[in-house]
Amino acid sequence: MNPEFERNVWLELTPRRTLMMAGLLALTFFAASLAEGVEWGPSGVASLLYYVLVVVWGSRNAAMSVVGEIRDRTWDTQRLSSLSAATMTWGKLFGSTIYNWLGGAICLVVMMTNLVTHLGPATAAAELVYYLGIGVIAQSASLLASLIAIGRRQAHSRLDQFVYQAFGLVAALAVYYIWSKAGPSISSSSRQAAADVIPWWGASMNAGAFLLTSLAIFAGWTLLGCYREMRLELKMRNGPLVWIAFLVFMGIYVAGFDAWLSPQMKAWDAVALRLLLAGTTYILLTYVMVLLEPKDHVHYRWMAGQIGAGHIANGLSGLQAWMMSYVATLVIGVALSLWLLHNVSVAGSGQPLVLAELGFITRDVALFVLMQTLPGRRRGDLGALAVLFVLYVLAPAIVDGLGAKSVLFVFFPQLFAPAWLGALAAWLQGLAVASAALTRLALDEKADVSA
Amino acid sequence: MIEVENLVYEYPTARALKGVSLRVPDQTITALVGPNGAGKTTLLRCLAALEYPYSGRVLIDGLDTSHSPRDIHARMGYLPDFYGLYDDLTVRRCLTYAARSHGIASDAAPRAVEKAAGRVGLLDRLDSKSGELSRGLRQRLGIGQAIVHEPHVLLLDEPAAGLDPQARRDLSSLLLTLRDGGMTLVVSSHILAELEDYCSEMIIIENGLIAGGKAIKVRDDDRPRYMIELATARSDLREFLVGHGADVVEADQVHALIVFTRNPGARAKLVRDLVGAGFDLASFGESSKALEGAYFAQVGRTP
Numbered sequence A: 001m002n003p004e005f006e007r008n009v010w011l012e013l014t015p016r017r018t019l020m021m022a023g024l025l026a027l028t029f030f031a032a033s034l035a036e037g038v039e040w041g042p043s044g045v046a047s048l049l050y051y052v053l054v055v056v057w058g059s060r061n062a063a064m065s066v067v068g069e070i071r072d073r074t075w076d077t078q079r080l081s082s083l084s085a086a087t088m089t090w091g092k093l094f095g096s097t098i099y100n101w102l103g104g105a106i107c108l109v110v111m112m113t114n115l116v117t118h119l120g121p122a123t124a125a126a127e128l129v130y131y132l133g134i135g136v137i138a139q140s141a142s143l144l145a146s147l148i149a150i151g152r153r154q155a156h157s158r159l160d161q162f163v164y165q166a167f168g169l170v171a172a173l174a175v176y177y178i179w180s181k182a183g184p185s186i187s188s189s190s191r192q193a194a195a196d197v198i199p200w201w202g203a204s205m206n207a208g209a210f211l212l213t214s215l216a217i218f219a220g221w222t223l224l225g226c227y228r229e230m231r232l233e234l235k236m237r238n239g240p241l242v243w244i245a246f247l248v249f250m251g252i253y254v255a256g257f258d259a260w261l262s263p264q265m266k267a268w269d270a271v272a273l274r275l276l277l278a279g280t281t282y283i284l285l286t287y288v289m290v291l292l293e294p295k296d297h298v299h300y301r302w303m304a305g306q307i308g309a310g311h312i313a314n315g316l317s318g319l320q321a322w323m324m325s326y327v328a329t330l331v332i333g334v335a336l337s338l339w340l341l342h343n344v345s346v347a348g349s350g351q352p353l354v355l356a357e358l359g360f361i362t363r364d365v366a367l368f369v370l371m372q373t374l375p376g377r378r379r380g381d382l383g384a385l386a387v388l389f390v391l392y393v394l395a396p397a398i399v400d401g402l403g404a405k406s407v408l409f410v411f412f413p414q415l416f417a418p419a420w421l422g423a424l425a426a427w428l429q430g431l432a433v434a435s436a437a438l439t440r441l442a443l444d445e446k447a448d449v450s451a
Numbered sequence B: 001m002i003e004v005e006n007l008v009y010e011y012p013t014a015r016a017l018k019g020v021s022l023r024v025p026d027q028t029i030t031a032l033v034g035p036n037g038a039g040k041t042t043l044l045r046c047l048a049a050l051e052y053p054y055s056g057r058v059l060i061d062g063l064d065t066s067h068s069p070r071d072i073h074a075r076m077g078y079l080p081d082f083y084g085l086y087d088d089l090t091v092r093r094c095l096t097y098a099a100r101s102h103g104i105a106s107d108a109a110p111r112a113v114e115k116a117a118g119r120v121g122l123l124d125r126l127d128s129k130s131g132e133l134s135r136g137l138r139q140r141l142g143i144g145q146a147i148v149h150e151p152h153v154l155l156l157d158e159p160a161a162g163l164d165p166q167a168r169r170d171l172s173s174l175l176l177t178l179r180d181g182g183m184t185l186v187v188s189s190h191i192l193a194e195l196e197d198y199c200s201e202m203i204i205i206e207n208g209l210i211a212g213g214k215a216i217k218v219r220d221d222d223r224p225r226y227m228i229e230l231a232t233a234r235s236d237l238r239e240f241l242v243g244h245g246a247d248v249v250e251a252d253q254v255h256a257l258i259v260f261t262r263n264p265g266a267r268a269k270l271v272r273d274l275v276g277a278g279f280d281l282a283s284f285g286e287s288s289k290a291l292e293g294a295y296f297a298q299v300g301r302t303p
Helices: A003-012 A015-034 A041-071 A075-079 A085-095 A098-119 A121-152 A158-182 A207-233 A241-255 A270-292 A297-308 A312-316 A321-341 A350-373 A377-401 A405-410 A421-450 B040-047 B069-074 B091-101 B109-119 B135-147 B165-180 B192-198 B237-243 B264-276 B290-298
Strands: A197-200 A203-206 B002-010 B015-024 B029-033 B055-060 B076-079 B153-157 B184-188 B201-206 B225-230 B247-251 B255-259 B281-286
Touching: A003 A085, A003 A098, A003 B091, A015 A041, A015 A098, A041 A075, A041 A085, A041 A098, A041 A121, A041 A158, A085 A098, A085 A121, A085 A207, A098 A121, A121 A158, A121 A207, A121 A270, A158 A207, A197 A207, A203 A207, A207 A241, A241 A270, A241 A321, A270 A321, A270 A350, A297 A312, A297 A350, A297 A421, A321 A350, A350 A377, A350 A421, A377 A405, A405 A421, B002 B040, B015 B040, B015 B055, B015 B201, B029 B040, B029 B165, B029 B192, B040 B055, B040 B153, B040 B184, B069 B076, B076 B135, B091 B109, B091 B135, B109 B135, B109 B165, B135 B153, B135 B165, B165 B184, B165 B192, B225 B237, B237 B247, B237 B255, B264 B281
Parallel strands: B029 B184, B029 B201, B076 B153, B153 B184
Antiparallel strands: A197 A203, B002 B015, B002 B055, B225 B255, B225 B281, B247 B255
């Protein structure tokens, strides 16, 4: 047996706790079966308890599975074990939540008994997959969030722990929403009539099959993310290929939904819309990852040193996800600009707008790096967010209030900005902030070496 | 064998190690000492492949920590200065988990657990919960977990902190037994007198560098340390001793700490020569605080 899983079983499934869970649930279902006027009955109560035990409580336990080890000062000992990253990941993911799964399994037995009796085994099987899936996705998303956060710092407040759990809960809500659209319409009154088809890459996909396949693929990416983050914790280096593969997947996946945009953007052809969707996805990923990942100036200098010394592969092994997402954004942005350039009839002011957006994203990611190199860098991300709030919200509001709408292109891409001036302003800001960040990194190195 | 070459390690706020080079031979116990914040724990974490060097390299049994961290983890035992135990598990289960997570098969684990428990004197506590153990017994369990898989290299960060005198003596015996069994140990500690009982070499870390640039031999059965005291000050004491084959660790006009052969005839001759040269010899004897003397002779000299 996986030693990490076994250790968790020793800690979580003591005879007293096991009996308590089984006894409490049995009493609850018995009471539900006796209560008059309760619409749900034992099966409905079991469904509710499953969400509480496996999704809500389970995601908390998953989020705490590594954070708790750090708090209790046992994590370094675990990192020095010879367990593989995969063994450690699934040992933690399912070991820390084994008590939740025990309760969930009891609830599932009650639910499935009811479903098989009333709706047949096929529906019961589909529901079983859904319930297992939502539990795994919620817990793995929470574990992934906590592992990403551990890379940034070792101290974790209760609020931080709640945030990691919240990632899992949001993922579970998304699954619940998708299932309400695509799953077999059964007991829950909240379920709406399922959409029949989803247009994707010009084809009409069966909605149920498409959404469930998507769900499975994203669950796979989440588990892979946990594994990759665990590798980093165990001091194994991750190459860039998996994140690049994820970017390619996301670009292709999201670009397929161009039919949703075409009614609003009739002047743009399918290729332009697909590039726009892929680019927008990469922009979002860039912002999310630059916020989540540690922006350690020592690491950046190490990368530069390795590349400078000709150890290219070594240096590239230190590439962070935000860097690759940023490059992908630039590539897609340039491709979109070129496409618009050669399709004059649909270009309009789109091309300068795209280039302006690339300039602004350059400014923003450089700002996150710059703020980490300034004194008091521990709160660098908050500082960067504050500056961005000023640049995107407060300053434009003031400028707008003063009646100077025509200069709003300085703050964010404007559809009606003077041709190319918006792009120029954005890139000037981007290059200025990037230069400042690079200068600070160089100054830091000199200071550290002379210390 | 542990080899460190020009190791530099940086935290985001400071450079903690500034080019440390050292070599720890097999089957030795090396003390790592120095003021608080000098970089001892950072160095141990780099040796344990828990941190990547910024530059330079660390080799454990020929494996580079930057390239083969997991292989190094498998052959490493490490007890951090602040460590936790699973308080709700019994000693047996704590040791079993440590053994299994280090790759010991489930059928071989009970034997490894019994052996480790026997080494750290916890055989009679195997079924006690670790949360019920005293400070000293918890320390033993921590060491037991670190050695259950018979590591080649054992790193201990302040292992004697909080232990009573008897427990410290037991710890010394245990470390010597482990060394004789084939392990290479690096022990960080503030308690110099205790280190003298079992360490063969001492590395003083100060301000991210090795004070004096190299390890200091703590104990050499063939060439121990002697303290010489004069009743009357002589400015040429150091030169005289160097001229007569002694390695002078430190010296002023009335005292000298030297390393010299244990051979009785040679020692008798040195004493005779000192007296013959007019030195007003008040005492000549093996130093009981050699490590402390060597430490304070080095600390503060780091550029």
